[in-house]
Amino acid sequence: xxxxxxSETAIAGTLAEAGDVWAPHRSLLGWVASVDHKQIGIMxxxxxxxxxxxxxxxxxxxxxxxxxxxNNFLTPETFNELFTMHGTTMIFLVAMPLLTGFTVxxxxxxxxxxxxxxxxxxxxxxxxxxxxxxxxxxxxxxxxAPNAGWFSYAPLSESAYSxxxxxxxxxxxxxVMGIGTVAGxxxxxxxxxxxxxxxxxxxxxxxxxxxxxxxxxxxxxxLPILNAALVMLLIDRTLHAHFFTPATGGSAxxxxxxxxxxxxxxxxxxxxxxxxIISEVIPVFSxxxxxxxxFVAASTVAIAFLSFAVWAHHMFxxxxxxxxxxxxxxxxxxxxxxxxxxIFNWTATLYGGRLRFTTAMMFALAFLVMFTVGGLSGVxxxxxxxxWQLTDTYYLVAHLHYVFFGGTVLASFAGIYYWFPKLTGxxxxxxxxxxxxxxxxxxxxxxFFVQHLLGMMGMPRRVFTYPDLPYWGALNxxxxxxxxxxxxxxxxxxxxxxxxxxxxEAAGDNPWEAWTLEWATSSPPxxxxxxxxxxxxxxxxxxxxxxxxLADELRSRAA
Amino acid sequence: xRALDTLNPASPLAAAITxxxxxxxxxLGFIFALVAVLVVVAIVRYGxxxxxxxxxxxxxxxxxxxxxxxxxxxxxxxxxxFTVRVMHAANPSPASRAPDLLxxxxxxxxxxxxxxxxxxxxxxxxxPVGQRVLIRLESADVIHDxxxxxxxxxxxxxxxxxxxxxxxxxxxxxxxxxxAEFCGAEHAWMRFEVVAQPQAExxxxxxxxxxxxxxxxxxxxxxxMKLFAARTCVNCHRLAGTAADQRVGPDLTHLAxxxxxxxxxxxxxxxxxxxxxxxxxxxxxxxxMPNFQLSDAEVAELVAYLEGAK
Numbered sequence: 001x002x003x004x005x006x007s008e009t010a011i012a013g014t015l016a017e018a019g020d021v022w023a024p025h026r027s028l029l030g031w032v033a034s035v036d037h038k039q040i041g042i043m044x045x046x047x048x049x050x051x052x053x054x055x056x057x058x059x060x061x062x063x064x065x066x067x068x069x070x071n072n073f074l075t076p077e078t079f080n081e082l083f084t085m086h087g088t089t090m091i092f093l094v095a096m097p098l099l100t101g102f103t104v105x106x107x108x109x110x111x112x113x114x115x116x117x118x119x120x121x122x123x124x125x126x127x128x129x130x131x132x133x134x135x136x137x138x139x140x141x142x143x144x145a146p147n148a149g150w151f152s153y154a155p156l157s158e159s160a161y162s163x164x165x166x167x168x169x170x171x172x173x174x175x176v177m178g179i180g181t182v183a184g185x186x187x188x189x190x191x192x193x194x195x196x197x198x199x200x201x202x203x204x205x206x207x208x209x210x211x212x213x214x215x216x217x218x219x220x221x222x223l224p225i226l227n228a229a230l231v232m233l234l235i236d237r238t239l240h241a242h243f244f245t246p247a248t249g250g251s252a253x254x255x256x257x258x259x260x261x262x263x264x265x266x267x268x269x270x271x272x273x274x275x276x277i278i279s280e281v282i283p284v285f286s287x288x289x290x291x292x293x294x295f296v297a298a299s300t301v302a303i304a305f306l307s308f309a310v311w312a313h314h315m316f317x318x319x320x321x322x323x324x325x326x327x328x329x330x331x332x333x334x335x336x337x338x339x340x341x342x343i344f345n346w347t348a349t350l351y352g353g354r355l356r357f358t359t360a361m362m363f364a365l366a367f368l369v370m371f372t373v374g375g376l377s378g379v380x381x382x383x384x385x386x387x388w389q390l391t392d393t394y395y396l397v398a399h400l401h402y403v404f405f406g407g408t409v410l411a412s413f414a415g416i417y418y419w420f421p422k423l424t425g426x427x428x429x430x431x432x433x434x435x436x437x438x439x440x441x442x443x444x445x446x447x448f449f450v451q452h453l454l455g456m457m458g459m460p461r462r463v464f465t466y467p468d469l470p471y472w473g474a475l476n477x478x479x480x481x482x483x484x485x486x487x488x489x490x491x492x493x494x495x496x497x498x499x500x501x502x503x504x505e506a507a508g509d510n511p512w513e514a515w516t517l518e519w520a521t522s523s524p525p526x527x528x529x530x531x532x533x534x535x536x537x538x539x540x541x542x543x544x545x546x547x548x549x550l551a552d553e554l555r556s557r558a559a
Numbered sequence: 560x561r562a563l564d565t566l567n568p569a570s571p572l573a574a575a576i577t578x579x580x581x582x583x584x585x586x587l588g589f590i591f592a593l594v595a596v597l598v599v600v601a602i603v604r605y606g607x608x609x610x611x612x613x614x615x616x617x618x619x620x621x622x623x624x625x626x627x628x629x630x631x632x633x634x635x636x637x638x639x640x641f642t643v644r645v646m647h648a649a650n651p652s653p654a655s656r657a658p659d660l661l662x663x664x665x666x667x668x669x670x671x672x673x674x675x676x677x678x679x680x681x682x683x684x685x686x687p688v689g690q691r692v693l694i695r696l697e698s699a700d701v702i703h704d705x706x707x708x709x710x711x712x713x714x715x716x717x718x719x720x721x722x723x724x725x726x727x728x729x730x731x732x733x734x735x736x737x738x739a740e741f742c743g744a745e746h747a748w749m750r751f752e753v754v755a756q757p758q759a760e761x762x763x764x765x766x767x768x769x770x771x772x773x774x775x776x777x778x779x780x781x782x783x784m785k786l787f788a789a790r791t792c793v794n795c796h797r798l799a800g801t802a803a804d805q806r807v808g809p810d811l812t813h814l815a816x817x818x819x820x821x822x823x824x825x826x827x828x829x830x831x832x833x834x835x836x837x838x839x840x841x842x843x844x845x846x847x848m849p850n851f852q853l854s855d856a857e858v859a860e861l862v863a864y865l866e867g868a869k
Contacts, residue, residue: 288615369598392740550616
């Protein structure tokens with residue numbers, strides 16, 4: 001026994017020495033040159049939150065313009081630039097990097113690894129993301145930002161209709177980020193496949209890891225479709241090819257197939273990791289394991305497969321054949337089933353539990369209800385005739401914001417309140433957290449619920465202004481007021497982050513009495529993450545340590 | 560409810576969609592209520608248990624998994640069957656029928672051609688009540704989308720890919736339409752109106768539209784006519800009965816008979832027409848109508864001429 005302990009001390013010593021070599025430098029150079037997954041993860045998240053501010057300001061300007069009919073606050077060109085940048089920013093510079101930040105920070109910790117499989121590749125992915133974002137925003141200083149929408153439909157995005165360099169900035173920046181994303185996906189797959197701690201079988205993986213692992217396959221297959229299409233569009237614009245120009249024999253619809261072939265998996269790319277966060281937060285604050293682990297994991301795989309067969313539900317109004325439309329209607333309805341399975345499993349996890357209403361849990365509970373609104377309104381778009389009426393209206397704007405704001409953003413807030421103590425060693429203020437939560441909940445519904453009605457009244461989306469028809473002005477004004485409530489929520493959140501970073505309560509290793517491996521190390525974790533990884537004999541290693549008599553392996557069917 | 564155009568159909572094509580929409584909304588509303596109630600009940604029941612109580616560790620239930628997989632599958636299967644049915648009801652196949660109208664989307668206005676009578680108009684489409692007409696939809700530039708919520712489905716106008724769309728109104732009225740696909744700077748003001756009229760009224764309208772523009776004999780209008788021919792107006796516009804025969808911009812033969820101007824941006828009056836000619840950007844910034852730096856006198860002459868084109 002004694003010899004065993006000695007050798008362990010020796011190992012710890014060697015690790016500590018190795019740790020010095022790899023030790024993160026807290027200087028600016030230390031951050032810039034870092035290949036540590038924790039520093040890179042934090043940088044991803046900080047960059048994403050900064051762009052969240054920019055995208056939010058853009059949204060506020062759009063809402064001010066739309067507050068009253070026949071408004072002249074913004075010119076149509078500026079309005080079009082701002083909604084193009086708002087969409088592109090929120091998808092590519094906020095949702096993806098924020099969730100990637102959670103992923104590269106948490107996955108190695110949750111599987112008991114020291115770092116990602118390819119730390120340098122990880123840094124490369126991050127810096128490509130940053131440079132892509134900077135290039136996109138540089139377009140504002142290069143005679144105007146892109147204004148053909150985040151979907152950049154050809155031929156509007158072609159040189160005949162979008163002159164100047166703005167559209168080229170859009171193409172190149174998305175291409176740069178797209179390459180980084182593919183590299184990042186390979187990295188996560190390799191990490192989960194090869195660096196799991198002893199005992200961490202695939203059937204014991206935390207669900208967050210399951211979902212980001214599956215998500216990485218989605219990225220690996222979806223982003224190259226976009227990257228290829230971007231290059232084709234660039235060739236069209238700069239070398240005068242004719243891929244997407246009908247006037248010279250190209251096809252405008254081809255671009256839509258490519259774009260949504262990427263774009264619909266993309267919707268799941270920015271929601272699956274959010275599902276992962278919810279699958280961690282709800283059980284911990286219900287003091288129960290996730291209900292139906294296998295079904296939650298398997299439904300993720302089902303969603304991933306189906307997500308590649310639903311893209312043309314974005315194209316029901318194009319006028320393609322009934323047979324074609326029905327195939328995609330069928331697939332799109334099918335994807336509602338595994339999504340529903342998740343909602344019901346999360347809800348069932350609450351039952352019989354002892355709920356603790358931390359801010360993280362409140363955001364997770366709000367997610368359950370708000371995401372359900374977005375998911376259900378999504379089903380109405382799978383019903384082709386309803387889509388014929390409501391696509392490209394404010395009903396769709398409402399739908400997608402319930403999915404992205406009610407889904408991705410609420411889950412991300414839950415994740416930030418849940419993991420901030422691990423990242424920084426300090427707790428976020430729960431008092432400010434309440435304010436943040438309630439302002440967000442009210443603002444979200446005020447802003448977006450009324451948009452369902454506007455769409456049903458016939459208001460198209462992407463219009464810079466609108467005629468003074470009955471109720472249009474009043475409902476738009478409500479929506480704009482809601483946007484300002486959301487501004488207040490974000491300001492409280494920002495203050496909470498800044499204030500708590502310096503003055504928050506000390507967190508300790510495991511403030512939530514959570515069960516996954518990231519809570520088995522100090523907060524923040526040392527550079528090499530663990531001096532010793534606890535034994536993994538089930539899905540909840542820290543539960544097993546705390547309750548040996550109730551260890552999961554003794555009762556879980558899957559242990 | 561009446562303001563909710565999509566729930567207030569004025570055509571059997573739209574009514575089929577509305578029925579399905581209401582039914583689906585009820586199903587979705589029920590599922591939402593179920594989830595919301597389950598979450599709220601859980602919050603109330605399990606939110607106040609003592610801190611030291613360790614809940615029973617439950618890992619799942621295969622029976623429940625089967626229920627919440629099978630029930631949605633059943634519901635969706637039913638919805639799918641109705642989807643197929645309503646698709647055919649709301650959008651019957653045109654088969655080999657020749658279209659009645661050719662509608663062409665332009666940045667940012669709609670060209671409407673009556674293929675049988677030869678009437679050409681813009682941003683205002685007249686229909687005889689109760690008659691189903693087949694539209695061939697094209698685009699002259701980028702992708703647009705033709706949508707009249709109270710009359711039925713929307714359809715993209717895709718360059719190089721013509722589409723077919725039925726239009727019918729079962730009672731007289733003016734139905735608002737809009738471009739529903741983002742198409743550039745003035746996408747917002749690419750609106751139009753569908754005027755459904757009793758058969759006799761429609762025939763009279765059509766007859767009036769076929770008349771060529773009267774040639775003014777004297778005064779401002781005559782000066783306006785000369786100005787119209789001398790300036791570059793004729794390079795883009797058509798005015799039946801004159802040498803102006805271009806289709807780049809809207810047909811102006813009966814401009815004065817239309818209710819709205821500039822794709823719905825303003826009501827068509829002599830004053831707004833004058834403002835439009837003086838400075839199009841003041842009404843519709845970014846539109847392809849150039850500012851010709853006309854003097855006030857020239858504007859007044861052109862307005863006098865075009866106001867004669869009823």
